[in-house]
Amino acid sequence: MTDSAPERVLEVRDLKVHFPVMAGALVRRQVGSVKAVDGVSFDVRRSETLGLVGESGCGKSTTGLAVLKMLDITSGQVIFEGEDISDHDRARMRPIRRRMQMVYQDPFGSLNPRMKVAEIVGEPLEVHGMAGDRAAYRERVASLLDMVGLLPDMADRYPHEFSGGQRQRIGIARALALEPTLIICDEPVSALDVSIQAQVVNLFQDLQERLGLTYIFIAHDLAVVRHISHRIAVMYLGRIVEIASSSELYGSPLHPYTEALLAAIPIPDPAIEATRPQQIITGEVPSAMRPPPGCRFHTRCPRVMDVCRSVDPPMRDMGGGRAVACHLHGA
Amino acid sequence: MGVPLLSVRGLSTEFRTERGTVKAVDDVSFDLAAGETLAIVGESGSGKSVTAMSILRLIPDPPGRIATGEVVFDGRDLLKLEDHEIRSIRGNRIAMIFQEPMSSLNPSLTIGLQIAEPINLHRKTPWAAAMDMAAELLARVRLPDARSRLRSYPHQFSGGMRQRAMIAMALACQPQLIIADEPTTALDVTVQAQILALLKEVTRAVNSALILITHDLGVVARYADRVCVMYGGRIVEAGPAREIYARPRHPYTIGLMASVPRLDQAAGSRLMPIDGQPPNLANLPPGCAFAPRCRHATDLCRAERPALASSGPEHHSACHYHDRLSA
Ligand SMILES: Nc1ncnc2c1ncn2[C@@H]1O[C@H](COP(=O)(O)OP(=O)(O)OP(=O)(O)O)[C@@H](O)[C@H]1O
Ligand SMILES: Nc1ncnc2c1ncn2[C@@H]1O[C@H](COP(=O)(O)OP(=O)(O)OP(=O)(O)O)[C@@H](O)[C@H]1O
Numbered sequence: 001m002t003d004s005a006p007e008r009v010l011e012v013r014d015l016k017v018h019f020p021v022m023a024g025a026l027v028r029r030q031v032g033s034v035k036a037v038d039g040v041s042f043d044v045r046r047s048e049t050l051g052l053v054g055e056s057g058c059g060k061s062t063t064g065l066a067v068l069k070m071l072d073i074t075s076g077q078v079i080f081e082g083e084d085i086s087d088h089d090r091a092r093m094r095p096i097r098r099r100m101q102m103v104y105q106d107p108f109g110s111l112n113p114r115m116k117v118a119e120i121v122g123e124p125l126e127v128h129g130m131a132g133d134r135a136a137y138r139e140r141v142a143s144l145l146d147m148v149g150l151l152p153d154m155a156d157r158y159p160h161e162f163s164g165g166q167r168q169r170i171g172i173a174r175a176l177a178l179e180p181t182l183i184i185c186d187e188p189v190s191a192l193d194v195s196i197q198a199q200v201v202n203l204f205q206d207l208q209e210r211l212g213l214t215y216i217f218i219a220h221d222l223a224v225v226r227h228i229s230h231r232i233a234v235m236y237l238g239r240i241v242e243i244a245s246s247s248e249l250y251g252s253p254l255h256p257y258t259e260a261l262l263a264a265i266p267i268p269d270p271a272i273e274a275t276r277p278q279q280i281i282t283g284e285v286p287s288a289m290r291p292p293p294g295c296r297f298h299t300r301c302p303r304v305m306d307v308c309r310s311v312d313p314p315m316r317d318m319g320g321g322r323a324v325a326c327h328l329h330g331a
Numbered sequence: 332m333g334v335p336l337l338s339v340r341g342l343s344t345e346f347r348t349e350r351g352t353v354k355a356v357d358d359v360s361f362d363l364a365a366g367e368t369l370a371i372v373g374e375s376g377s378g379k380s381v382t383a384m385s386i387l388r389l390i391p392d393p394p395g396r397i398a399t400g401e402v403v404f405d406g407r408d409l410l411k412l413e414d415h416e417i418r419s420i421r422g423n424r425i426a427m428i429f430q431e432p433m434s435s436l437n438p439s440l441t442i443g444l445q446i447a448e449p450i451n452l453h454r455k456t457p458w459a460a461a462m463d464m465a466a467e468l469l470a471r472v473r474l475p476d477a478r479s480r481l482r483s484y485p486h487q488f489s490g491g492m493r494q495r496a497m498i499a500m501a502l503a504c505q506p507q508l509i510i511a512d513e514p515t516t517a518l519d520v521t522v523q524a525q526i527l528a529l530l531k532e533v534t535r536a537v538n539s540a541l542i543l544i545t546h547d548l549g550v551v552a553r554y555a556d557r558v559c560v561m562y563g564g565r566i567v568e569a570g571p572a573r574e575i576y577a578r579p580r581h582p583y584t585i586g587l588m589a590s591v592p593r594l595d596q597a598a599g600s601r602l603m604p605i606d607g608q609p610p611n612l613a614n615l616p617p618g619c620a621f622a623p624r625c626r627h628a629t630d631l632c633r634a635e636r637p638a639l640a641s642s643g644p645e646h647h648s649a650c651h652y653h654d655r656l657s658a
């Protein structure tokens with residue numbers, strides 16, 4: 001028997017998503033485009049959690065939505081369980097949708113206010129004909145609610161009756177209903193208090209172990225990301241700048257942006273915080289309409305060199321599954 | 332503290348539902364001085380947002396109702412003002428940054444218009460100048476291409492960009508009190524640090540006050556002067572931030588601190604949530620609301636509701652055994 005490499009659930013190749021920017025009061029014309037995702041490649045293996053972190057607006061949610069084909073891809077490829085879905089239309093996506101779910105960043109915008117919680121959570125089961133008889137259905141919904149720490153009597157309430165964190169858990173229960181292969185979690189725990197966050201993170205890990213789920217986990221809380229992810233990709237302005245195992249990334253970050261990100265994590269201890277220098281990367285946040293030439297981080301990089309201003313550093317394989325795009329780490 | 336800028340006294344807010352009356356906020360009191368930052372932390376559903384919305388009288392009625400209490404701001408009880416009076420305070424002297432940007436941004440208006448509107452309305456600034464200020468504010472919350480982004484609609488913004496647009500809106504009229512409900516949950520740590528530094532700077536510049544609702548205990552540690560911990564609609568612990576971290580005096584706070592994932596912990600290890608379910612606010616137990624989940628609970632706890640009692644310098648805890656706990 002040979003030891004085969006773990007199977008890839010998802011392969012993303014040079015993905016680009018550009019949004020047109022229009023102007024003009026009467027005649028609308030395109031004046032440019034926001035290069036939200038601008039050449040992103042990565043793989044995710046079965047039962048793996050890939051963390052996706054980076055500055056607000058750098059293209060994380062857009063990457064997630066593009067992988068699910070909920071946005072038009074400008075160019076590049078998305079291969080899900082061996083099938084190239086880059087050019088699939090809605091109809092061809094339908095059977096695949098069941099196996100790919102998303103937990104959304106903004107729970108308010110993504111829950112139907114006219115549906116009761118039980119209906120919201122159970123709807124995917126009905127849509128995909130997995131509802132079973134009445135009793136089985138009720139039981140399944142109740143167990144989904146219980147999994148995410150909601151009380152059974154909450155099933156008959158409407159979303160507006162819940163707090164922000166409770167709504168987020170409804171979204172998670174809904175995504176889990178179909179037991180999909182891949183779940184893209186977009187800030188799934190950032191609306192939750194730390195104790196419930198801990199419950200949900202443990203829940204994600206249990207489900208992964210039990211059902212072999214694969215996750216892309218987008219989040220800003222780097223302690224949580226490190227906790228749950230096997231590997232982490234760091235994005236900056238539409239690109240991945242570093243990808244490594246969690247322990248390597250946190251232990252020895254290679255890219256200066258990763259370093260800056262790790263240095264900015266607040267520590268839950270006022271005594272330490274009072275004496276710690278506030279390390280904030282400065283400089284103008286560059287435009288995703290006109291990304292800087294050369295290295296995209298060069299306008300803010302504390303270690304910028306001449307070459308960085310003109311030459312775009314390619315992604316370099318550093319071995320052991322680690323890669324970085326920075327001239328400091330040349331061949 | 333001299334005369335506080337804001338003084339909340341005995342505030343109770345409830346919702347009438349089919350399942351009974353939900354006591355979302357139950358007898359909450361706190362003071363806030365100009366220049367001060369107060370953090371409110373606590374479990375999801377513990378009444379943090381409802382407290383904030385009650386201060387500005389934004390509770391939907393029905394089903395909600397502010398049952399009792401006073402909210403004295405700058406000498407006047409906001410709960411007694413006429414509707415037009417509270418409207419002239421909202422977004423002007425007190426600004427609120429809402430937890431879910433999409434619920435308070437109008438999806439069919441451009442971001443620029445939504446930021447310029449309060450400036451035009453409250454400050455009587457002409458539209459063109461208000462738009463210029465909107466662009467400036469967007470740049471201050473670190474939005475790239477601020478000027479051309481004025482014409483964007485909310486759905487064209489990322490989650491964190493929407494949150495920053497809300498913050499820009501809140502800063503527009505230089506309010507004396509900013510209530511920020513999870514203002515940075517959608518932001519990465521570097522932008523978060525910039526935004527919180529900006530909020531601090533703005534509050535310092537005009538000596539205003541900040542209520543920071545957050546569950547990020549790292550953020551609390553870095554930015555808050557004082558902390559209120561809520562559980563089941565009540566304040567269960569309050570005190571200076573340093574005190575609370577060094578000597579938490581309520582079992583819920585102790586559990587909260589223990590459930591934070593830390594970078595110095597082994598990756599992949601189990602986190603330690605507080606076991607059990609949050610209380611049912613329509614049917615609270617007679618004694619301590621935390622008793623069913625508390626490992627120190629006794630018969631006394633189950634029978635008698637503990638009052639907030641002094642537990643150190645400026646430190647209060649609502650636990651029968653506050654003086655016998657150690658973290
Ligand atoms: N319109 C409503 N109708 C009925 N119940 C409500 C309504 N709005 C809020 N509640 C209830 O009031 C309680 C307090 O909610 P609140 O939004 O203040 O929680 P929170 O502490 O802000 O939580 P989170 O951290 O999750 O945002 C919750 O149990 C919620 O279910
Ligand atoms: N529908 C759209 N139309 C135009 N621009 C868009 C659209 N959706 C996203 N963008 C832009 O694409 C860029 C990336 O957005 P995205 O939502 O992917 O960021 P993100 O990394 O998820 O950020 P955050 O952490 O703030 O959620 C932003 O500049 C955003 O304004």
Ligand code: SF4
Pocket residue numbers: 255256257295296297298299301302303304305308313325326327328
């Ligand atoms: S390539 Fe140059 S500018 Fe870019 S991150 Fe590396 S050192 Fe900094």
Ligand code: SF4
Pocket residue numbers: 581582583619620621622623625626627628629632637649650651652653
């Ligand atoms: S009063 Fe009793 S049950 Fe409540 S927190 Fe204190 S020890 Fe626990």
Ligand SMILES: [Mg+2]
Pocket residue numbers: 060061062105186489490491
């Ligand atoms: Mg996003």
Ligand SMILES: [Mg+2]
Pocket residue numbers: 163164165379380381430512
């Ligand atoms: Mg809230």
